[in-house]
Amino acid sequence: MATKIRLQRGGHKGYAVYRIVIADVRAPRDGRFTEKIGTYNPNTNPATVDLNFERALYWVETGAQPTDTVRNILSNEGVYLMKHLRGGVKKGAFDEATAQKKFDAWKEAKVKGFDAIREDVAKAKKAEAAKNLEAEKKIKEEIAKKVADKKAAVEAAEAEEAAAEAATEEATEAPAEAPATEEAPAEA
16 A cells, blocks of 8 residues: 555635645545644744654655655654654664754754744834834824814914904994093093
């Protein structure tokens, strides 16, 4: 029986999530499978892979052929590196402890790389949020300035109206008072 390590689609329309499965070559893509060894979610940044490392390594060593995408996933997770290191141990190039140290050093470097990517994404989001906040503050200041100018214009118009009304009242009262004040000195 020829076996393949391949992706089995799940999720919903527009949001695919995959299972990494061991299946017979003749089985349909979403059909019967021998074993599920992990999941793959390409919708996150970076893509999320949950893999049963030991089972994946077992199947690769027994000759299961992965599809191109699964080969990339397994390579990024270190399955092929561990297979290579185990081959070196079998040939006597180095011992098991050295192989494990090399693998751990590689895995640590890989984790640091992913952490750096996540930090860069977080910094970019933070910078974008600060930029948007500054733009929003400028817009709000412009709106507040327009509102203040409008209120000042309304208050100035009201003050002009009040001054005009006061001037007309004084003008109407002044002639009436003027003769009265003139008559009073004339009688004295």
